[in-house]
Amino acid sequence: MTGSFFRxxxxxxxxxxxxxxxxxxxxxxxxxxxxAIILLTGLCATSLNFVLGYGGVFQFHHAxxxxxxxxxxxxxxxxxxxxxxxxxxxxxxxxxxxxxxxGLICIRLSKLYFGMLQISxxxxxxxxVYRWYSFTGGDDGIHGVPLPDIISSPNxxxxxxxxxTSASMFVLxxxxxxxxxxxxxxxxxxxxxxxxxxxxxxxQQLLALTIAGFFGGVAGALxxxxxxxxxxxxxxxxxxMELVIMCLLGGWLSYLGPMVGAAVIVxxxxxxxxxxxxxxxxxxxxxxxxxxxxPNGVLGYLDRFLKKKARAR
Amino acid sequence: MENLFGFISPGILSQILVGLSRTVILFxxxxxxxxxxxxxxxxxxxxxxxYMIGAFMAYSVSHLFGGGTAGFWIALILAPLGVAALxxxxxxxxxxxxxxxxxxxxxxxxFALSLVFGDLVKLVWGAEYRSVPVPFIFQGYINLFGxxxxxxxxxxxxxxxxxxxxxxxxxxxxxxxxxxxxxxxxDREMVGAVGINVSWVFGIVFIIGCxxxxxxxxxxAPTVSVTLGMDHTLIMEAFLIVIMGGLGNVWGALLGALxxxxxxxxxxxxxxxxxxxxxxxxxxxxxxxxPTGILRSTW
Numbered sequence: 001m002t003g004s005f006f007r008x009x010x011x012x013x014x015x016x017x018x019x020x021x022x023x024x025x026x027x028x029x030x031x032x033x034x035x036a037i038i039l040l041t042g043l044c045a046t047s048l049n050f051v052l053g054y055g056g057v058f059q060f061h062h063a064x065x066x067x068x069x070x071x072x073x074x075x076x077x078x079x080x081x082x083x084x085x086x087x088x089x090x091x092x093x094x095x096x097x098x099x100x101x102x103g104l105i106c107i108r109l110s111k112l113y114f115g116m117l118q119i120s121x122x123x124x125x126x127x128x129v130y131r132w133y134s135f136t137g138g139d140d141g142i143h144g145v146p147l148p149d150i151i152s153s154p155n156x157x158x159x160x161x162x163x164x165t166s167a168s169m170f171v172l173x174x175x176x177x178x179x180x181x182x183x184x185x186x187x188x189x190x191x192x193x194x195x196x197x198x199x200x201x202x203x204q205q206l207l208a209l210t211i212a213g214f215f216g217g218v219a220g221a222l223x224x225x226x227x228x229x230x231x232x233x234x235x236x237x238x239x240x241m242e243l244v245i246m247c248l249l250g251g252w253l254s255y256l257g258p259m260v261g262a263a264v265i266v267x268x269x270x271x272x273x274x275x276x277x278x279x280x281x282x283x284x285x286x287x288x289x290x291x292x293x294x295p296n297g298v299l300g301y302l303d304r305f306l307k308k309k310a311r312a313r
Numbered sequence: 314m315e316n317l318f319g320f321i322s323p324g325i326l327s328q329i330l331v332g333l334s335r336t337v338i339l340f341x342x343x344x345x346x347x348x349x350x351x352x353x354x355x356x357x358x359x360x361x362x363x364y365m366i367g368a369f370m371a372y373s374v375s376h377l378f379g380g381g382t383a384g385f386w387i388a389l390i391l392a393p394l395g396v397a398a399l400x401x402x403x404x405x406x407x408x409x410x411x412x413x414x415x416x417x418x419x420x421x422x423x424f425a426l427s428l429v430f431g432d433l434v435k436l437v438w439g440a441e442y443r444s445v446p447v448p449f450i451f452q453g454y455i456n457l458f459g460x461x462x463x464x465x466x467x468x469x470x471x472x473x474x475x476x477x478x479x480x481x482x483x484x485x486x487x488x489x490x491x492x493x494x495x496x497x498x499x500d501r502e503m504v505g506a507v508g509i510n511v512s513w514v515f516g517i518v519f520i521i522g523c524x525x526x527x528x529x530x531x532x533x534a535p536t537v538s539v540t541l542g543m544d545h546t547l548i549m550e551a552f553l554i555v556i557m558g559g560l561g562n563v564w565g566a567l568l569g570a571l572x573x574x575x576x577x578x579x580x581x582x583x584x585x586x587x588x589x590x591x592x593x594x595x596x597x598x599x600x601x602x603x604p605t606g607i608l609r610s611t612w
Contacts (some may be wrong), residue, residue: 287428288426292410
């Protein structure tokens with residue numbers, strides 16, 4: 001009984017959470033900030049993987065929802081005069097609605113066409129935010145968003161990020177294990193057959209796109225908490241490509257893959273760009289190596305390696 | 314004629330000409346992208362970087378030859394060749410092993426390549442703004458439609474566009490390699506089965522497509538400041554043009570570039586702050602009504 005508990009996933013999850021909760025006790029401010037960024041970036045990548053890896057939908061411009069969630073939150077706090085906490089709900093909801101709208105327009109197209117139209121609509125949103133100086137601050141973005149006292153300290157922001165991220169990760173995980181999640185993966189593997197056995201393919205995909213938009217928006221709202229700023233580059237298409245790389249690097253088919261990928265990319269960016277200005281060169285070379293030698297990502301490789309070992313025993 | 318100008322103000326006419334010369338650059342770059350996408354099915358994100366490299370090469374070559382205007386003509390030949398050499402290297406060392414992989418992997422690989430190219434440009438040319446002089450015979454302005462000055466160089470661009478379009482059409486429809494590549498776009502296994510080395514055909518098409526990006530870079534160099542990051546928006550525009558026009562269709566790329574260039578230049582006139590939005594809106598409208606592009610795609 002106890003033996004199976006210690007080997008179960010929930011035991012590992014609880015252990016990981018305890019470590020993350022104690023983290024600010026032992027490490028200083030910079031590392032706490034970095035971990036918070038990793039957590040929220042990982043949440044964003046996981047929400048992308050929800051549609052990309054599990055849904056098989058080519059959501060190429062996911063950063064739009066991240067950015068819209070952040071802008072929605074920041075603008076709600078700054079301009080509405082209502083409780084700041086409301087902003088953390090409004091931002092993700094706006095992102096979810098946008099996910100639904102973009103999804104509705106794109107859903108009739110398949111694969112690469114879907115991805116390209118999605119990028120174009122996302123770029124449209126980016127262009128509007130970039131140009132609308134009076135409302136969004138244009139290319140300067142918004143700095144110094146006032147936050148509730150409880151989450152304005154670095155540790156407060158960290159704990160808020162940790163709690164929201166783990167709750168979101170749990171919800172997304174449960175969704176993937178639900179009948180809806182199975183339907184989604186069924187559609188990815190064989191859309192024609194899914195249609196035949198009575199699954200409403202487009203409805204399920206739209207639902208998934210809306211959910212992914214919502215949690216992308218949650219990640220954006222968390223960025224406002226941790227960094228206090230929003231800027232239009234948060235929704236430029238190159239960031240979306242980086243999110244896709246995170247999914248690939250960690251592994252599409254493992255749930256924590258995108259989180260691992262996000263950790264690797266964020267850490268690399270922080271440390272490599274401290275050493276050299278040629279950070280993009282390093283990232284590009286790493287990506288090529290992953291594409292050629294680790295097509296299933298780090299966790300996919302580990303998984304296969306462990307299985308092989310278990311079989312040998 | 315006098316009546317015509319009564320209806321259309323000179324401001325709009327000159328803006329249309331600006332849009333048309335922008336169209337030429339967009340067309341040349343996106344036709345190369347379309348060729349690669351249509352035949353090889355590679356969504357080549359690195360295409361924009363090759364355009365940027367073409368522009369930087371034009372700068373280097375024209376400075377090597379004294380910074381004068383003769384340099385431009387040499388650059389017009391040498392820079393596309395340089396880009397072709399670079400793409401040959403990339404194709405033989407990376408892409409040829411990945412033709413069977415899914416689109417997503419190819420997209421990511423080309424994005425990785427664009428990151429590498431971007432930093433190589435930073436390494437070789439630095440992050441400063443560079444400028445390439447306009448060739449001597451095209452310097453200056455002519456007055457059009459009631460005195461609005463219009464750069465002569467733009468007229469040169471307006472001639473180059475149709476010339477490239479016709480050359481590309483001849484290449485894909487009248488030459489052997491063009492016919493083979495069109496066949497390979499439809500059924501690559503069958504083409505291989507009749508004894509044609511498909512891998513080399515693909516390689517040649519890839520190089521031709523990439524050198525078009527380089528050519529676009531050279532042609533744009535005298536009109537803009539050559540700098541890092543000039544690839545980021547262009548590649549997005551080129552992709553949208555290709556999707557809008559129909560994948561792999563040269564005329565589609567021309568049509569798409571025309572729509573994009575004109576909505577861009579006229580949009581700025583209509584609504585200065587949000588002019589940038591109009592071409593994207595045009596793409597959305599086109600794709601809602603014709604989900605696979607205006608003209609027939611080769612897929």
